[in-house]
Amino acid sequence: MNDRAPAPGGLGLIEALVNSLNIETGADSLDTEAGRAAFGLTGPEVEAARELREALRAACLAHAGHPPHRATPPLDELLAAAPLLVTVAPGDGAAALRPARPGTLASRVAAAIAAAVADGTWLRLKACEAPDCHWAYYDRSPAGRSRWCSMSVCGARAKMRTYRARRGSPPS
Template sequence: MSVLQLIEEFLNTVDERTFSRHGQTHVAGDELTSPQALRGWIVVNHLPPGESELGPDDLAATVELRSALRRSLLGDPDADVILALAGHPLRVEPDPAGGLRIAAHSGRPWLNVIVETVAGSAARGDWHRIKLCAAPDCRWAFHDTSRNGRGRWCEMEVCGNRHKTRTYRERHQT
């Protein structure tokens, strides 16, 4: 799994898609509905779960970070990612290879990995490659791998095509 793929997976634990495709309507939902569901997501994504049993506060902190990161993607990502990470102090520490690394110490190891990944991505300048689909009935998070970094849709074949078809129809109705 790539570094940004973890963030993409995290952001997509909430599904806001409501459009229909091939007669099937997406039903919006949230994977993180309980501490047990959070534990399952942590395990599936090979993140450190921590020493103690997860509780409602752990779930609330995780959902709060996810919501803040998704909001940052709707505005100016370079400025807003700082606000999204504001509740998660970061430090620069030595890493085992002899260099330095960005480290978070929230007491929630899985959140530390996510915060460190986002902060490292922002420091490298590739945070702007994580986007939410421009389709208002989608908002699926995706890693924009286009050459110029101007991708707008999670899938051109789905959301991009729906947008272009809608625009074409509107143009030809008048």
């Protein structure tokens, strides 16, 4: 759905995970070996990854001012199993957050969120307003108020529905 550039930094991982399910078609890339490999998942980890994906989608919807489309476990509960450690470089004293268990998807997501919060980009990762889409995208608009993943697809559909509703035309 998205015709935008990928999200910056670690947010790209989160955007890709959320977008691993195409809500409109039902296609889930985590059902494929290549899709699981893209996130370093084994078969037993897929259900937890799906749960994490939907909690991330709910957060992205919230960033755009929309309620979640289904009940999901709170993201903070899912990330509690992925603690981060503060590390300090001996040479220059620079501090950073690192995953305690760096190989897990949840740890990589937690580290990406922490970095995005620190640099002020976390709230710009949003999900499309269209109920049949909810595709994640990074909002690069100056005011940070974009509503759709693609103005040419979801935005155009929404505007056409509004137009038809005003004119009394039957929706398509």
